[in-house]
Amino acid sequence: MLKKIKNIISSLMNSGPDYSLPHGLIYKRILKSSYDKFFYVDLKVPDTIDGRFDIIILHIFVFIKIFKESGVKEKNFTQKLFDIFMIEVESSYRELGISDQSFGKKMKIVIESFYGRTRMYDQYFYDEEKFCECLQRNIWSNNKEMKKESKKLYHFVYQKVNKYNGKTLESILTTSSNGF
Numbered sequence: 001m002l003k004k005i006k007n008i009i010s011s012l013m014n015s016g017p018d019y020s021l022p023h024g025l026i027y028k029r030i031l032k033s034s035y036d037k038f039f040y041v042d043l044k045v046p047d048t049i050d051g052r053f054d055i056i057i058l059h060i061f062v063f064i065k066i067f068k069e070s071g072v073k074e075k076n077f078t079q080k081l082f083d084i085f086m087i088e089v090e091s092s093y094r095e096l097g098i099s100d101q102s103f104g105k106k107m108k109i110v111i112e113s114f115y116g117r118t119r120m121y122d123q124y125f126y127d128e129e130k131f132c133e134c135l136q137r138n139i140w141s142n143n144k145e146m147k148k149e150s151k152k153l154y155h156f157v158y159q160k161v162n163k164y165n166g167k168t169l170e171s172i173l174t175t176s177s178n179g180f
Contacts (some may be wrong), residue, residue: 017088022050023080024084025173026081029179029180039055044146045139045149045151046080052141053089054138057117059160059180062160063164064163065122066165066166086107090107093107102170121134132154163175164176
């Protein structure tokens with residue numbers, strides 16, 4: 001009985017993400033990249049929770065795109081990457097004091113936003129103009145004056161997809177060790 005209680009307490013205390021596994025390592029690299037001033041100074045992405053949310057989604061999208069037609073191992077990786085992202089979002093909301101009553105609604109919006117954005121980015125990936133329109137709508141509240149910035153952000157994403165496309169997960173871990 002004591003052993004069972006100890007295991008339950010241990011699992012509760014260790015229920016956070018394991019950042020030593022591939023999805024955790026990549027997520028940490030995504031977070032580090034998402035704080036790059038390039039996004040917030042050069043591209044004028046709002047330096048807010050929403051702005052960072054969108055930049056992190058774009059980074060995760062890179063892996064969704066390159067592993068879209070891959071095997072089980074890669075699909076599990078992207079699922080675990082999404083899971084760790086959701087755990088982090090949930091933790092952030094809890095730290096902000098989002099009440100339990102509105103928490104479910106907030107998380108539903110986050111999930112819908114994630115899937116809506118990644119679906120549109122995938123659909124328009126090879127159409128720069130449409131992809132940039134999605135970026136302008138999602139990141140800059142449909143501000144058409146951000147055309148130059150949206151093109152630079154599109155090229156950032158496009159270059160990352162090309163950088164990692166066709167590589168194994170192990171190769172990506174090595175390649176990204178010096179920065180996303």
